[in-house]
Amino acid sequence: MTKEKQKMKITRIKSGTAIDHITPGSALKVFELLDLEFVENNSITIAIRVDSKKMGKKDLLKIEDKFLTPTESAMIALISPEATINIIKSFEVTEKHPVELPEQLTGIFDCSNPNCISNQDREPIESKFQVTNKDPLTVRCLYCDNMMEETQIAHQLIKDR
Protein backbone atom coordinates (compact mmCIF):
# COMPACT_ATOMS: atom_id res chain seq x y z
CA MET A 1 0.00 0.00 0.00
CA THR A 2 1.39 3.42 -0.86
CA LYS A 3 1.93 5.95 1.89
CA GLU A 4 -0.71 8.17 0.24
CA LYS A 5 -3.34 5.45 0.28
CA GLN A 6 -2.51 4.53 3.86
CA LYS A 7 -2.84 8.16 4.94
CA MET A 8 -6.26 8.35 3.37
CA LYS A 9 -7.47 5.60 5.62
CA ILE A 10 -6.68 7.60 8.74
CA THR A 11 -9.03 10.53 9.27
CA ARG A 12 -7.52 13.92 10.02
CA ILE A 13 -8.65 15.55 13.22
CA LYS A 14 -8.80 19.22 14.02
CA SER A 15 -7.78 18.88 17.61
CA GLY A 16 -6.70 15.98 19.80
CA THR A 17 -3.94 13.41 20.17
CA ALA A 18 -2.36 10.91 17.84
CA ILE A 19 -0.53 8.12 19.62
CA ASP A 20 1.94 6.86 17.07
CA HIS A 21 4.47 4.02 16.98
CA ILE A 22 2.42 1.83 19.26
CA THR A 23 3.87 -1.69 19.50
CA PRO A 24 2.08 -3.68 16.74
CA GLY A 25 -1.00 -5.39 18.14
CA SER A 26 -1.17 -3.21 21.27
CA ALA A 27 -3.53 -0.44 20.08
CA LEU A 28 -6.59 -2.18 21.48
CA LYS A 29 -4.90 -2.51 24.85
CA VAL A 30 -4.17 1.24 24.78
CA PHE A 31 -7.80 1.83 23.76
CA GLU A 32 -8.92 -0.18 26.77
CA LEU A 33 -6.51 1.47 29.21
CA LEU A 34 -7.65 4.94 28.18
CA ASP A 35 -11.28 3.88 28.71
CA LEU A 36 -12.07 5.03 25.18
CA GLU A 37 -15.12 2.82 24.96
CA PHE A 38 -16.83 5.36 27.20
CA VAL A 39 -15.98 8.30 24.92
CA GLU A 40 -19.21 9.07 23.11
CA ASN A 41 -18.89 12.02 20.75
CA ASN A 42 -15.25 12.16 19.69
CA SER A 43 -14.02 10.43 16.57
CA ILE A 44 -11.44 7.71 17.22
CA THR A 45 -9.28 6.04 14.61
CA ILE A 46 -7.42 2.83 15.27
CA ALA A 47 -4.86 1.51 12.85
CA ILE A 48 -3.32 -1.89 13.47
CA ARG A 49 -0.13 -3.21 11.85
CA VAL A 50 0.28 -0.43 9.32
CA ASP A 51 3.65 0.11 7.64
CA SER A 52 6.22 2.11 9.53
CA LYS A 53 9.63 3.26 8.35
CA LYS A 54 10.94 3.20 11.90
CA MET A 55 9.39 -0.04 13.14
CA GLY A 56 8.39 -2.06 10.08
CA LYS A 57 4.85 -2.34 11.45
CA LYS A 58 3.12 -0.20 14.02
CA ASP A 59 -0.26 0.59 15.52
CA LEU A 60 -1.74 4.07 15.69
CA LEU A 61 -4.55 5.62 17.68
CA LYS A 62 -6.03 9.04 16.98
CA ILE A 63 -8.50 10.55 19.40
CA GLU A 64 -10.35 13.76 18.72
CA ASP A 65 -10.44 16.40 21.48
CA LYS A 66 -8.53 14.24 23.94
CA PHE A 67 -5.26 15.22 25.62
CA LEU A 68 -3.47 12.72 27.79
CA THR A 69 -2.84 13.14 31.49
CA PRO A 70 0.64 12.21 32.81
CA THR A 71 -0.89 9.03 34.29
CA GLU A 72 -2.36 8.03 30.92
CA SER A 73 0.95 8.72 29.24
CA ALA A 74 2.72 6.52 31.81
CA MET A 75 0.23 3.70 31.22
CA ILE A 76 1.00 3.78 27.51
CA ALA A 77 4.73 3.72 28.24
CA LEU A 78 4.21 0.56 30.29
CA ILE A 79 2.76 -1.45 27.43
CA SER A 80 4.28 0.37 24.46
CA PRO A 81 7.56 2.00 25.42
CA GLU A 82 8.33 3.16 21.85
CA ALA A 83 5.09 5.10 21.38
CA THR A 84 5.12 8.80 20.52
CA ILE A 85 2.50 11.36 21.43
CA ASN A 86 1.48 13.95 18.83
CA ILE A 87 -0.66 16.82 20.02
CA ILE A 88 -2.81 18.25 17.27
CA LYS A 89 -4.31 21.73 17.19
CA SER A 90 -5.98 23.32 14.11
CA PHE A 91 -5.10 20.22 12.06
CA GLU A 92 -1.37 20.73 12.77
CA VAL A 93 0.94 18.69 15.02
CA THR A 94 2.01 21.31 17.55
CA GLU A 95 3.94 19.04 19.87
CA LYS A 96 5.55 15.64 19.49
CA HIS A 97 7.34 13.64 22.14
CA PRO A 98 8.01 10.04 23.06
CA VAL A 99 6.12 8.55 25.97
CA GLU A 100 8.28 8.53 29.03
CA LEU A 101 8.21 6.13 31.90
CA PRO A 102 8.49 8.11 35.13
CA GLU A 103 10.82 6.86 37.88
CA GLN A 104 7.80 6.38 40.14
CA LEU A 105 4.37 5.08 39.18
CA THR A 106 1.52 6.16 41.43
CA GLY A 107 -2.03 4.85 41.32
CA ILE A 108 -1.71 3.27 37.86
CA PHE A 109 -2.11 -0.42 38.71
CA ASP A 110 -2.50 -2.51 41.85
CA CYS A 111 0.30 -4.36 43.56
CA SER A 112 0.14 -8.08 42.76
CA ASN A 113 0.66 -8.92 46.45
CA PRO A 114 -2.89 -9.28 47.85
CA ASN A 115 -1.54 -8.72 51.35
CA CYS A 116 0.02 -5.35 50.49
CA ILE A 117 -1.45 -2.46 52.47
CA SER A 118 -2.09 -0.64 49.18
CA ASN A 119 -4.65 -3.36 48.34
CA GLN A 120 -6.66 -2.95 51.54
CA ASP A 121 -10.07 -1.42 50.92
CA ARG A 122 -10.89 1.90 52.53
CA GLU A 123 -7.34 2.83 53.51
CA PRO A 124 -6.41 6.23 52.05
CA ILE A 125 -3.62 4.93 49.87
CA GLU A 126 -2.66 4.60 46.22
CA SER A 127 -0.29 1.99 44.87
CA LYS A 128 3.24 3.31 44.41
CA PHE A 129 6.09 1.67 42.53
CA GLN A 130 9.71 2.46 41.83
CA VAL A 131 10.87 1.55 38.33
CA THR A 132 13.98 -0.52 39.03
CA ASN A 133 14.69 -1.51 35.42
CA LYS A 134 13.29 -0.24 32.14
CA ASP A 135 14.29 -3.04 29.80
CA PRO A 136 13.10 -5.58 30.74
CA LEU A 137 10.64 -3.66 32.84
CA THR A 138 10.65 -4.38 36.57
CA VAL A 139 9.13 -2.35 39.37
CA ARG A 140 9.25 -2.57 43.15
CA CYS A 141 6.26 -1.78 45.35
CA LEU A 142 7.25 1.08 47.64
CA TYR A 143 5.01 -0.29 50.39
CA CYS A 144 5.61 -4.04 50.50
CA ASP A 145 8.82 -4.39 48.38
CA ASN A 146 7.08 -6.84 46.01
CA MET A 147 8.88 -6.99 42.66
CA MET A 148 6.77 -7.14 39.51
CA GLU A 149 7.80 -7.92 35.95
CA GLU A 150 6.35 -6.88 32.63
CA THR A 151 3.78 -9.68 32.29
CA GLN A 152 2.49 -9.18 35.82
CA ILE A 153 2.23 -5.43 35.26
CA ALA A 154 0.31 -5.92 32.00
CA HIS A 155 -1.99 -8.35 33.78
CA GLN A 156 -2.64 -5.90 36.61
CA LEU A 157 -3.19 -3.01 34.20
CA ILE A 158 -5.93 -4.87 32.34
CA LYS A 159 -7.41 -6.42 35.50
CA ASP A 160 -7.81 -3.00 37.08
CA ARG A 161 -9.90 -1.62 34.19
Place this chain on the structure above:
Amino acid sequence: MPNQFAGADFITIRDKTKDQLEGMMDRAEEMEKYRHNGTDAARGLLMGTLFFEPSTRTRLSFQAAMKRLGGDTIGFPSSEGTSVQKGETLADTLRTVSQYVNIIVMRHPSEGSAKLATELLDIPVINGGDGSANHPTQTLLDLYTIRKELGEVDGHTIALAGDLRYSRTTRSLSRALSNYDVELILNSPSQLRMKKDLLYELKNRGLDPVESDDLEHSLTEADLVYATRIQKERFPNLAEYEKVAHAYEIDRDLLERTGNPLLLHPLPRVTELNTNVDDLENSLFFSQAGNGIPVRMALISSLLDLTVR
Protein backbone atom coordinates in the same frame (compact mmCIF):
# COMPACT_ATOMS: atom_id res chain seq x y z
CA MET B 1 28.62 12.94 65.91
CA PRO B 2 25.13 14.29 65.14
CA ASN B 3 22.31 11.81 65.64
CA GLN B 4 21.15 11.02 62.11
CA PHE B 5 18.16 9.06 63.44
CA ALA B 6 16.66 12.04 65.29
CA GLY B 7 13.01 12.35 64.31
CA ALA B 8 13.33 9.55 61.74
CA ASP B 9 11.22 6.43 61.28
CA PHE B 10 12.54 2.86 61.42
CA ILE B 11 10.70 0.80 58.84
CA THR B 12 13.14 -1.36 56.93
CA ILE B 13 16.74 -2.57 56.99
CA ARG B 14 17.03 -2.16 53.22
CA ASP B 15 18.23 1.44 53.35
CA LYS B 16 20.55 1.13 56.36
CA THR B 17 24.31 1.29 55.97
CA LYS B 18 26.84 -0.74 57.89
CA ASP B 19 27.91 2.41 59.76
CA GLN B 20 24.35 3.10 60.81
CA LEU B 21 23.83 -0.46 62.01
CA GLU B 22 27.13 -0.50 63.89
CA GLY B 23 26.37 2.94 65.36
CA MET B 24 23.06 1.66 66.70
CA MET B 25 24.79 -1.36 68.23
CA ASP B 26 27.40 0.88 69.86
CA ARG B 27 24.55 2.84 71.39
CA ALA B 28 22.91 -0.40 72.53
CA GLU B 29 26.15 -1.28 74.33
CA GLU B 30 25.92 2.02 76.21
CA MET B 31 22.34 1.18 77.16
CA GLU B 32 23.46 -2.00 78.93
CA LYS B 33 24.29 0.25 81.93
CA TYR B 34 20.64 1.24 82.25
CA ARG B 35 19.10 -2.05 81.24
CA HIS B 36 18.25 -3.17 84.78
CA ASN B 37 18.03 0.07 86.73
CA GLY B 38 16.75 2.52 84.14
CA THR B 39 17.28 6.24 83.52
CA ASP B 40 14.92 9.20 83.40
CA ALA B 41 15.90 10.40 79.92
CA ALA B 42 12.40 9.90 78.50
CA ARG B 43 10.46 11.21 81.51
CA GLY B 44 7.06 12.52 80.45
CA LEU B 45 7.24 10.89 77.02
CA LEU B 46 4.76 8.29 75.82
CA MET B 47 5.08 5.48 73.32
CA GLY B 48 2.03 4.00 71.56
CA THR B 49 2.33 0.22 71.12
CA LEU B 50 -0.17 -0.74 68.43
CA PHE B 51 -0.16 -4.49 67.93
CA PHE B 52 -2.79 -5.64 65.46
CA GLU B 53 -1.15 -9.09 65.50
CA PRO B 54 0.00 -11.25 68.41
CA SER B 55 3.41 -10.68 69.92
CA THR B 56 5.16 -11.56 73.15
CA ARG B 57 8.76 -10.47 72.85
CA THR B 58 8.53 -7.49 70.53
CA ARG B 59 5.67 -5.79 72.35
CA LEU B 60 6.87 -6.46 75.88
CA SER B 61 10.48 -5.57 75.18
CA PHE B 62 9.44 -2.28 73.55
CA GLN B 63 7.33 -1.51 76.60
CA ALA B 64 10.16 -2.48 78.92
CA ALA B 65 12.69 -0.45 76.91
CA MET B 66 10.52 2.68 76.98
CA LYS B 67 9.93 2.31 80.71
CA ARG B 68 13.64 1.71 81.40
CA LEU B 69 14.29 4.98 79.58
CA GLY B 70 11.95 6.69 82.04
CA GLY B 71 8.99 7.03 79.65
CA ASP B 72 5.68 5.24 79.57
CA THR B 73 3.53 3.36 77.06
CA ILE B 74 -0.11 3.06 76.07
CA GLY B 75 -1.47 0.69 73.45
CA PHE B 76 -3.18 -2.57 72.68
CA PRO B 77 -1.97 -6.16 72.25
CA SER B 78 -4.57 -7.04 69.60
CA SER B 79 -7.26 -5.24 67.66
CA GLU B 80 -9.91 -6.81 69.91
CA GLY B 81 -11.54 -4.19 72.06
CA THR B 82 -10.52 -1.34 69.72
CA SER B 83 -12.56 0.51 67.12
CA VAL B 84 -10.89 -1.63 64.44
CA GLN B 85 -13.58 -4.15 65.37
CA LYS B 86 -16.17 -1.54 64.39
CA GLY B 87 -14.51 -1.16 61.02
CA GLU B 88 -12.15 1.75 61.70
CA THR B 89 -9.34 1.94 59.15
CA LEU B 90 -5.70 1.58 60.09
CA ALA B 91 -5.14 5.15 58.91
CA ASP B 92 -7.76 6.58 61.26
CA THR B 93 -6.49 4.54 64.20
CA LEU B 94 -2.95 5.77 63.58
CA ARG B 95 -3.95 9.39 63.18
CA THR B 96 -5.89 9.23 66.43
CA VAL B 97 -3.23 7.54 68.55
CA SER B 98 -0.56 9.87 67.20
CA GLN B 99 -2.40 12.71 68.96
CA TYR B 100 -1.70 11.02 72.30
CA VAL B 101 1.92 9.90 72.08
CA ASN B 102 5.45 10.92 71.06
CA ILE B 103 6.41 7.77 69.14
CA ILE B 104 4.61 4.72 67.78
CA VAL B 105 5.64 1.10 67.40
CA MET B 106 3.25 -1.01 65.39
CA ARG B 107 2.76 -4.54 64.14
CA HIS B 108 0.18 -5.22 61.46
CA PRO B 109 -0.61 -8.21 59.18
CA SER B 110 -0.48 -6.16 55.95
CA GLU B 111 2.88 -5.69 54.28
CA GLY B 112 3.75 -2.01 53.93
CA SER B 113 1.48 -0.92 56.78
CA ALA B 114 4.28 0.79 58.73
CA LYS B 115 5.37 2.61 55.60
CA LEU B 116 1.82 3.94 55.24
CA ALA B 117 2.01 5.14 58.84
CA THR B 118 5.10 7.21 58.07
CA GLU B 119 3.21 9.00 55.32
CA LEU B 120 0.35 9.89 57.63
CA LEU B 121 2.15 10.83 60.84
CA ASP B 122 4.63 13.48 61.94
CA ILE B 123 5.97 11.48 64.88
CA PRO B 124 8.56 8.66 64.57
CA VAL B 125 7.16 5.27 63.60
CA ILE B 126 8.90 1.97 64.33
CA ASN B 127 7.97 -1.15 62.38
CA GLY B 128 7.45 -4.05 64.78
CA GLY B 129 6.64 -6.43 61.91
CA ASP B 130 4.50 -5.96 58.80
CA GLY B 131 3.12 -9.22 57.35
CA SER B 132 5.97 -11.30 55.98
CA ALA B 133 7.89 -8.25 54.74
CA ASN B 134 10.06 -6.74 57.47
CA HIS B 135 11.04 -7.02 61.10
CA PRO B 136 13.89 -4.53 61.33
CA THR B 137 14.18 -4.24 65.11
CA GLN B 138 14.46 -8.02 65.44
CA THR B 139 17.35 -7.74 63.02
CA LEU B 140 19.03 -5.10 65.17
CA LEU B 141 18.94 -7.39 68.17
CA ASP B 142 20.02 -10.38 66.08
CA LEU B 143 23.02 -8.48 64.78
CA TYR B 144 23.77 -7.19 68.25
CA THR B 145 23.73 -10.76 69.58
CA ILE B 146 25.99 -11.97 66.76
CA ARG B 147 28.45 -9.14 67.38
CA LYS B 148 28.38 -9.67 71.13
CA GLU B 149 29.05 -13.40 70.82
CA LEU B 150 31.50 -13.45 67.92
CA GLY B 151 33.26 -10.12 68.58
CA GLU B 152 32.30 -8.86 65.15
CA VAL B 153 29.94 -9.84 62.37
CA ASP B 154 32.53 -9.76 59.59
CA GLY B 155 34.52 -12.85 58.73
CA HIS B 156 32.07 -15.51 59.87
CA THR B 157 29.90 -18.18 58.30
CA ILE B 158 26.28 -17.77 59.21
CA ALA B 159 23.51 -20.25 58.37
CA LEU B 160 19.88 -19.18 58.21
CA ALA B 161 17.78 -22.29 58.70
CA GLY B 162 14.09 -23.10 58.49
CA ASP B 163 11.32 -21.20 56.74
CA LEU B 164 13.20 -18.75 54.55
CA ARG B 165 10.24 -18.12 52.29
CA TYR B 166 7.75 -16.46 54.61
CA SER B 167 9.89 -15.49 57.58
CA ARG B 168 10.22 -11.73 57.92
CA THR B 169 13.06 -12.10 60.42
CA THR B 170 15.36 -13.84 57.93
CA ARG B 171 14.24 -11.47 55.21
CA SER B 172 15.42 -8.48 57.25
CA LEU B 173 18.48 -10.20 58.72
CA SER B 174 19.79 -11.37 55.34
CA ARG B 175 19.53 -7.80 54.05
CA ALA B 176 21.49 -6.53 57.05
CA LEU B 177 24.15 -9.23 56.57
CA SER B 178 24.63 -8.10 52.98
CA ASN B 179 26.40 -5.06 54.47
CA TYR B 180 29.02 -7.36 55.98
CA ASP B 181 31.78 -9.62 54.81
CA VAL B 182 30.14 -12.94 55.70
CA GLU B 183 29.57 -16.36 54.17
CA LEU B 184 25.83 -16.95 54.15
CA ILE B 185 24.23 -20.40 54.02
CA LEU B 186 20.51 -20.63 53.35
CA ASN B 187 19.21 -23.95 54.62
CA SER B 188 15.55 -24.80 54.22
CA PRO B 189 13.17 -27.53 53.14
CA SER B 190 12.73 -27.17 49.38
CA GLN B 191 9.17 -25.84 49.79
CA LEU B 192 10.43 -22.98 51.95
CA ARG B 193 13.41 -21.68 50.00
CA MET B 194 14.10 -17.96 50.01
CA LYS B 195 12.09 -16.05 47.40
CA LYS B 196 13.92 -15.32 44.20
CA ASP B 197 13.54 -11.53 44.36
CA LEU B 198 15.29 -11.41 47.73
CA LEU B 199 18.03 -13.78 46.56
CA TYR B 200 18.56 -11.55 43.55
CA GLU B 201 18.68 -8.48 45.77
CA LEU B 202 21.25 -10.10 48.08
CA LYS B 203 23.42 -10.99 45.11
CA ASN B 204 23.18 -7.42 43.85
CA ARG B 205 24.29 -6.25 47.26
CA GLY B 206 27.40 -8.40 47.07
CA LEU B 207 26.40 -11.52 48.99
CA ASP B 208 26.65 -14.88 47.31
CA PRO B 209 24.55 -17.17 49.49
CA VAL B 210 24.82 -20.96 49.26
CA GLU B 211 21.43 -22.69 49.23
CA SER B 212 21.15 -26.15 50.76
CA ASP B 213 18.62 -28.61 52.13
CA ASP B 214 21.27 -30.65 53.94
CA LEU B 215 20.89 -29.47 57.52
CA GLU B 216 23.76 -31.47 58.98
CA HIS B 217 26.21 -30.19 56.40
CA SER B 218 25.05 -26.58 56.80
CA LEU B 219 25.41 -26.73 60.57
CA THR B 220 28.89 -28.22 60.25
CA GLU B 221 29.97 -25.35 58.02
CA ALA B 222 28.47 -22.57 60.13
CA ASP B 223 29.95 -20.63 63.06
CA LEU B 224 26.44 -19.52 63.93
CA VAL B 225 23.02 -20.88 63.05
CA TYR B 226 19.90 -18.73 62.99
CA ALA B 227 16.92 -21.08 63.06
CA THR B 228 13.34 -20.02 62.38
CA ARG B 229 9.93 -21.53 62.95
CA ILE B 230 8.26 -23.58 60.23
CA GLN B 231 5.05 -21.59 59.98
CA LYS B 232 2.09 -23.94 60.00
CA GLU B 233 -0.31 -21.25 58.83
CA ARG B 234 1.56 -20.95 55.51
CA PHE B 235 0.97 -24.51 54.35
CA PRO B 236 -1.93 -25.41 52.05
CA ASN B 237 -2.76 -28.48 54.16
CA LEU B 238 -1.85 -30.00 57.47
CA ALA B 239 -0.37 -33.19 56.00
CA GLU B 240 2.19 -31.20 54.00
CA TYR B 241 3.11 -29.21 57.09
CA GLU B 242 3.52 -32.33 59.21
CA LYS B 243 5.79 -33.86 56.58
CA VAL B 244 8.12 -30.87 56.49
CA ALA B 245 7.96 -30.05 60.19
CA HIS B 246 8.69 -33.62 61.21
CA ALA B 247 11.74 -33.84 58.98
CA TYR B 248 13.20 -30.52 60.03
CA GLU B 249 14.47 -30.48 63.57
CA ILE B 250 17.56 -29.23 65.33
CA ASP B 251 18.27 -31.25 68.45
CA ARG B 252 21.13 -31.86 70.85
CA ASP B 253 22.52 -34.84 68.91
CA LEU B 254 22.66 -32.89 65.68
CA LEU B 255 24.38 -29.92 67.32
CA GLU B 256 26.97 -32.16 68.96
CA ARG B 257 27.63 -33.98 65.68
CA THR B 258 28.12 -30.68 63.86
CA GLY B 259 30.59 -29.07 66.25
CA ASN B 260 28.18 -27.05 68.40
CA PRO B 261 27.69 -23.90 66.36
CA LEU B 262 26.20 -20.90 68.18
CA LEU B 263 22.43 -21.16 68.01
CA LEU B 264 20.03 -18.24 67.67
CA HIS B 265 16.26 -18.29 67.13
CA PRO B 266 13.87 -15.30 67.11
CA LEU B 267 11.25 -17.41 68.96
CA PRO B 268 8.57 -18.61 69.28
CA ARG B 269 9.76 -22.11 68.43
CA VAL B 270 7.59 -25.11 67.77
CA THR B 271 9.08 -28.42 66.66
CA GLU B 272 12.09 -27.20 64.67
CA LEU B 273 14.10 -26.64 67.83
CA ASN B 274 14.08 -29.45 70.37
CA THR B 275 13.98 -28.38 74.01
CA ASN B 276 16.89 -30.76 74.72
CA VAL B 277 19.24 -28.08 73.33
CA ASP B 278 18.21 -25.48 75.92
CA ASP B 279 20.98 -26.02 78.43
CA LEU B 280 23.78 -26.11 75.85
CA GLU B 281 26.25 -23.28 76.33
CA ASN B 282 25.84 -22.19 72.73
CA SER B 283 22.04 -21.98 72.86
CA LEU B 284 21.65 -18.24 72.95
CA PHE B 285 18.02 -17.64 72.09
CA PHE B 286 16.86 -16.45 75.51
CA SER B 287 19.75 -14.04 75.97
CA GLN B 288 19.12 -13.00 72.35
CA ALA B 289 15.55 -12.08 73.35
CA GLY B 290 16.98 -10.18 76.33
CA ASN B 291 19.19 -8.17 74.01
CA GLY B 292 15.97 -6.67 72.67
CA ILE B 293 15.98 -4.34 75.67
CA PRO B 294 19.28 -2.42 75.18
CA VAL B 295 18.79 -2.47 71.40
CA ARG B 296 15.27 -1.04 71.60
CA MET B 297 16.39 1.48 74.22
CA ALA B 298 19.07 2.57 71.77
CA LEU B 299 16.58 2.86 68.93
CA ILE B 300 13.89 4.73 70.86
CA SER B 301 16.40 7.15 72.37
CA SER B 302 17.90 7.80 68.94
CA LEU B 303 14.58 8.47 67.24
CA LEU B 304 13.45 10.72 70.11
CA ASP B 305 16.93 12.29 70.19
CA LEU B 306 17.32 11.77 73.94
CA THR B 307 20.47 12.33 75.89
CA VAL B 308 20.85 9.28 78.11
CA ARG B 309 23.10 9.49 81.13
